[in-house]
C-alpha cells in the first residue's frame with residue numbers, strides 16, 4: 001500500500017469523511033550503515049532511516065498528508081505555515097494537490113535554495129520576514145487567530161500523527177523496536193512524533209537521543225535562544241513549539257537531548273555522503289554527529305554487536321546544494337584533450 005494513510009490508517013485520525021490527499025509518501029529506506037560503523041568504531045549496528053526519498057525530500061510529507069487531508073475535510077481554503085524551508089515545500093506541494101492556497105512565512109535569507117525553489121514553483125504565496133523562524137511562527141499564530149486559515153506547522157496535532165509513522169516503519173522493517181533512536185531536534189515536533197509512534201506500536205521502546213546544534217540548543221541550555229546560529233538551517237530554532245513534549249519524550253524514554261557543533265555536523269555530513277552514498281542536508285547529519293560524540297564519551301560502553309541503533313536522516317542533500325559545493329573542491333578545468341583530462345583525473 002502506498003502512502004502513510006493507506007498503510008497505517010487505523011492508527012491515524014482518518015474517518016470515512018476524510019478525503020485522502022497523498023503523494024505516496026513514506027515507505028522510506030532503512031539502511032544498515034556498515035561503512036560508518038567501521039569508520040567511527042560504533043560498537044552497535046547502525047540503521048539509517050533515509051527520509052530524503054519522500055516526495056518533497058523530507059519527513060515533513062508524512063505529517064503533511066494527514067494535516068492537508070484534515071484541512072480539506074474541514075473545508076479550509078487556505079493553509080499557512082512558518083518554515084525553515086521543508087515545511088513550506090511540503091505544505092505547498094500537498095496544497096496544490098488538494099486545490100488549496102498555501103501561505104508561507106519564512107525568515108529572510110535563512111532558507112536553503114532547494115526548499116525555497118519548491119515553495120515558489122508550487123505557487124505558494126511566500127513572504128520573507130526580517131527576523132528568524134521564531135518570529136515567523138509567532139506572526140503565523142497571530143494570523144490564525146484572526147483569519148480562517150488552517151495552520152500546518154507541527155503544532156497541528158495531525159502533523160505529529162502522520163510523522164509517527166516513521167517509527168512504525170522502523171519497527172516493521174527490523175521486526176522489533178531498536179535499542180536506541182537518534183535524531184535532530186529543531187522545533188521538536190518530530191521527536192515528539194517518534195516517541196508517540198514507538199509507544200503506540202511496541203511495548204519495548206528505544207532510548208531517544210536528540211541532537212540540537214550548539215548555537216541553537218534551547219532545550220539543552222534550558223532557555224530560549226534569541227538569535228540562534230547554525231549552518232543546519234532546518235534546526236535553527238531558538239524557542240521550539242514542542243519543547244515540553246520533547247522533554248517528556250526524552251525523560252520517558254530514559255534518553256538525552258544534547259548538542260553537536262557545526263563542525264561535528266559537517267564532518268558527519270561528508271561522512272554520510274562519502275561512506276554510505278546518502279546525500280543528506282546538514283540538519284540530518286546531526287544524528288550521526290551525535291552518535292559519534294556519544295560513542296567517544298563511552299555512552300554505549302554496554303553495547304554489543306546485537307545492539308541496534310537507528311537514526312533519522314531527515315532531509316535530502318539537494319535541498320541545500322550551496323552547502324555541498326562549499327564543502328567540496330572545485331573541479332579542475334582541463335583542455336579538451338585525452339592527455340589533459342587523464343592527468344586531471346589522476347588515473
Ligand SMILES: *Cc1c(COP(=O)(O)O)cnc(C)c1O
Nearest residue numbers: 086186187188189190234314315
Ligand atoms: C523540520 C526538520 C528538522 C527538525 O524537525 P523538528 O520536528 O522541527 O524538530 C530536522 N531536519 C530536517 C531536514 C527538517 O526538515
